[in-house]
Amino acid sequence: MTDTAITTGAVHQWASAPMQARIRRRYRSERLFRALGLGAVALAGGFLLFLLVTVIGSGWNSFRQTQILVPVSFDAARLGVTAAQAQANPALLARANYQGVLTDAMKRSHGGAVKLESDGAWLALRDAVTADPALIGTTKPMWVIASSNIDQIAKGAFDLTLAEDDLPVTRAEIGAVEALKADGRLQMVLNRTFLTGADSVDPELAGIWGALKGSLLTLLVTLAISFPVGIFSAIYLEEFAAKNRWTDIIEVSINNLAAVPSIIFGLLGLAVFLNFMNMPRSAPVVGGLTLALMTLPVIVIASRAAIKAVPPSIRDAALGVGASRVQVVFHHVLPLALPGMLTGTILGMARALGETAPLLMIGMRAFLTSVPDGLTQPATALPVQIFIWSDNVSRGFVEKTSGAIIVLLVFLLGINSLAIYLRNRFEVRW
Amino acid sequence: MSYTMMILLVLLALGLFGYMLGQGRARAMAGAGAGRGAAVGAGVGARARVLHSRPQYHGAYVAIAALVPALLLLAFWAVAGDGLVAARVMANVPAADMPANALDRAAFLVEVRGLVRGDYAAAFNPAADVAARAWVVAERQLAALFGVASVALLLMGGAWAFTRLKPDFRARTRVERLVMLALVLASLVAILTTFGIILSLLFESFRFFRLVSPAEFLFGLNWSPQTAMRADQVGSSGAFGAVPLFWGTVFIGAIIAMLVAIPLGLMSAIYLTQYAAPGFRKVAKPVLEVLAGVPTVVYGFFAALTVAPAVRDFGISIGISDASSESALAAGLVMGVMIIPFVSSMADDALTAVPGSMRDGSLAMGATPSETIRRVLIPAALPGIVGGVLLAVSRAIGETMIVVMAAGLAANLTANPFHSVTTVTAQIVALLTGDQEFDSAKTLSAFALGLVLFLVTLALNVYALAVVKKYREAYD
Incomplete structure (x- = not known):
């Protein structure tokens, strides 16, 4: 209706009421539009914040471990080995009945009605006795790992006001934790098991180091292959390739490979490396090869940009004093382009570190309780470990999954910071 | 493995030695009279002693001639050695103990390998125990043979290259x-x-399409890949109609995600x-x-x-009682x-590529910034934005971990966002993880799905990049 007012003659009169109304409306929509834009940015940033807060909030507890104090009497008869026998033959210590000794000790001091200690708690006893066989026959108070339920109650993971049927733990366990706390027989320490162990069926015994090492081994193979191949193809395409059909095919395939979904590389790895070349399943070497093919286009594209940024005058000057074309590239262009190439490579590595789907395809999702120590041994990777644990509904594993995510994000942050540092420190702007 | 590593180190050390030898020889040739470097400035008499290439190229030439053939031989051993040992062991298995068919032979070899590695404490099949001992012997013999052969090859190559070094030898070239x-x-x-991807996908898909017709795969409405182990098994029809998967992929990746x-x-x-x-x-x-x-698994x-869970609770609260927890x-x-x-970032590029004069013109006419953006910038940048959206769609439909973990595996043909649907990528993961026999239609169907995914993402990318490129040219 303001429009009609305008067409009927108030066009030049900016102070007229219809015109003022119209301008107010336009400014209002301007402010609204601007607020929408800011809202979109804030929503995206807020989501990131929410994600991080959720994950860190539920994950930081996985770096803490609940331990229970229990006086253990290392009874030679129950252990099945005496101090004298152990001194004569240390191998006997490996077979001694620590589990029985611990069960007795728990029964004596905590009643034994509720299972408080972890299935792997006896390992602490074994380590103590192996370190000092003179312990046999004596009684010593020891801190042992608590079971997952006790651990979770102590960390306050459950809403204890719920009815017992809705809780995944029993009232008896909750009571036991309160009693232990009151006696000072419960402590929270840094969770070394999580930082140094491999996967386990028990969340309190599961560790991330096995998967992390698998990831590092995989990335080592990826780097060893994709970095030289990537910068070599970039050098060829930028500095030497003639403009012909072959070069076009190479360029098109590199650009397309950069956009191929990662799971397709997994299918390639499965069909070619495992089924055709009979390479070992679940091995970091196969994972590394697969990820190398995936990372290659990223490195090539970044390296080409870095080479392009080197001014032609440098090449001309080198050629002018008699360097060969290969010498120009390797003595002058490459050193100048290297920071850019390294930045691209590191970003590619960060992407490879976070990649899960191709590794699932080549079988790196095995349940492994030992840390891999070779490129051809079965291994898993950090993101795959997150995937495996995320399938597990128990509260302890939810915490461990978030803990593993924190470790992964810390590594990614470190890698990306390194790339940014390199870029700022060494990149030359011409 | 450690043996191969040892040989590798020996070869590399010898290669380095060859480099130094070649470089030293070249220096000796150059500097017989006047010391190295001085030959360049010397008179006509010293002219014959001027090297064509600098000494390090002579060294590199010797090292390359020595190392490359030897390393190739070692690489052959590392890749094919296992097969050679297996062939040799199998050739010596007594005919009576020889498993009858290829499948049993493969199982036999797995057992032998397990015994050799120490994975199995004792042999199930006594013949495997014998073969395992033969394996160790054969592996040692062949490894020694290849080790010696690669060192010999290195020495031969190095010596040949060394004899060719002369002052006017074009080592650098x-x-x-x-x-x-x-x-x-x-x-x-x-x-x-690229060829590996295309060929492996095509090859396995071809095998799949011999079992299931392409028409059924592309247009069938029923997806249930469990093939029957026994004839009387219930619920294992083995239907391979992939339309519910395509729909689920489009629904999640191209509709909800894009909204x-x-x-x-x-x-933004x-x-x-x-x-x-x-x-x-x-x-x-x-x-x-x-x-x-952020990694997709996160x-x-x-x-x-x-x-x-939040979406499911919301669904139930608005009256959708069968809202799935894998919606x-x-x-x-x-x-x-x-x-x-x-x-x-694609929209960012497209908007900044619009010439500033268009924006300034609009603002000068009295339009507010938002009017300029809506009426001038966005229409002008639209091809670039559409290209970016297409690239994003291609990214979304190829995304795997989110759908594997959150979308479930039920192949429903539904448009209710609170119900569970499955996608191509989630099915590929489900079909290829866990136990698999590699020749069944079930596993092969994963490759057919992969082929479709590859072709669709490729087409989207090529088209999107063409749109973006054409649009950039229009403003350049």
Whole structure:
């Protein structure tokens, strides 16, 4: 209706009421539009914040471990080995009945009605006795790992006001934790098991180091292959390739490979490396090869940009004093382009570190309780470990999954910071 | 393995020695009278002693001639050695103990390998025990043979190259030619990978399409890949109609995710390029990029653990009683958030590519900034934005972990976002993980799905890049 007012003659009169109304409306929509834009940015940033807060909030507890104090009497008869026998033959210590000794000790001091200690708690006893066989026959108070339920109650993971049927733990366990706390027989320490162990069926015994090492081994193979191949193809395409059909095919395939979904590389790895070349399943070497093919286009594209940024005058000057074309590239262009190439490579590595789907395809999702120590041994990777644990509904594993995510994000942050540092420190702007 | 590593170290050490030897010889040739370097400036008499190439090229020539054939032989051993040992062991298995068919022979070899590695404490089949001992012997013999042969090859190559060194020998040309060869080979890896992908997908899909007709695969409405182990098994019809999968992929990746990503990504890009102060932009842009850098498995975990229950509760609260805890909406929402930075950065590029004169003209006519953006910038940048959205769609439908963890595996043909749907990528993972026999239609169907996914993402990318490129040219 303001429009009609305008067409009927108030066009030049900016102070007229219809015109003022119209301008107010336009400014209002301007402010609204601007607020929408800011809202979109804030929503995206807020989501990131929410994600991080959720994950860190539920994950930081996985770096803490609940331990229970229990006086253990290392009874030679129950252990099945005496101090004298152990001194004569240390191998006997490996077979001694620590589990029985611990069960007795728990029964004596905590009643034994509720299972408080972890299935792997006896390992602490074994380590103590192996370190000092003179312990046999004596009684010593020891801190042992608590079971997952006790651990979770102590960390306050459950809403204890719920009815017992809705809780995944029993009232008896909750009571036991309160009693232990009151006696000072419960402590929270840094969770070394999580930082140094491999996967386990028990969340309190599961560790991330096995998967992390698998990831590092995989990335080592990826780097060893994709970095030289990537910068070599970039050098060829930028500095030497003639403009012909072959070069076009190479360029098109590199650009397309950069956009191929990662799971397709997994299918390639499965069909070619495992089924055709009979390479070992679940091995970091196969994972590394697969990820190398995936990372290659990223490195090539970044390296080409870095080479392009080197001014032609440098090449001309080198050629002018008699360097060969290969010498120009390797003595002058490459050193100048290297920071850019390294930045691209590191970003590619960060992407490879976070990649899960191709590794699932080549079988790196095995349940492994030992840390891999070779490129051809079965291994898993950090993101795959997150995937495996995320399938597990128990509260302890939810915490461990978030803990593993924190470790992964810390590594990614470190890698990306390194790339940014390199870029700022060494990149030359011409 | 450690034996191979040892040989490798010996070869590398010898190669380094060859390098020093060649370099030393070249220096000796150059500097017989006047010391190295001085020969260049010397008179006609010393002219014959001027090297064509600098001494390090002579060294490199010797090292390359020595190392390359030897390393190739060692690589052959590392790749094919296992097969050679297996062939030799199998040839010596007594005919009576020889497993009858190929499948049993493979199982036999697995047992032998397990015994050799120490994975199995004792043999199930006594013949395997004998064969395992033969394996150890054969492996040792063949490894020794290859080790000695590669060292001999290295010495021969090195000696041959060494005898060719003369002051006027064009060592640099030769070395540079080899460097060029290495560069060309490296750039061929990309082509090989592309061909490897296409061939392996085509080959396995072809095998699948001999079992299931392409028409049934592409147009069938029923997906249940469990093939029957026994004839009387219930619920294992083995239907391979992939339409529910295609629909699920489009529903999650191209509809729900884009409903989140396009408005948020576009508005973010508009705000950051048109309104934001440089300081804010400097902070906000990397934050958006972090969203793209978070590993997808983290999004998947977040979608499954936090978003999916919330979506289900919301669905139930608005009266959808059968809302699934693995809903399309949860996966699509989280995927949309993941895609925001892609849409935003493409839109950012497209908006900044619009010539400033168009914007200034509009503002000078009295339009407000938002009117300029809506009526001038966006129409002008539309091809670029559409291209970016297409790239984002291609990214979303190829995304795996979010849908594997949050979308479930039920192949439903439904448009209700609170119900569970499955996608192509989620099915590929489900079909190929766990126990698999490699010749069944079930496993092969994963490759057919992979082929479809590859072709669709490829087509989307090629088309989108063409649109973006054409649009850029229009303003350049």
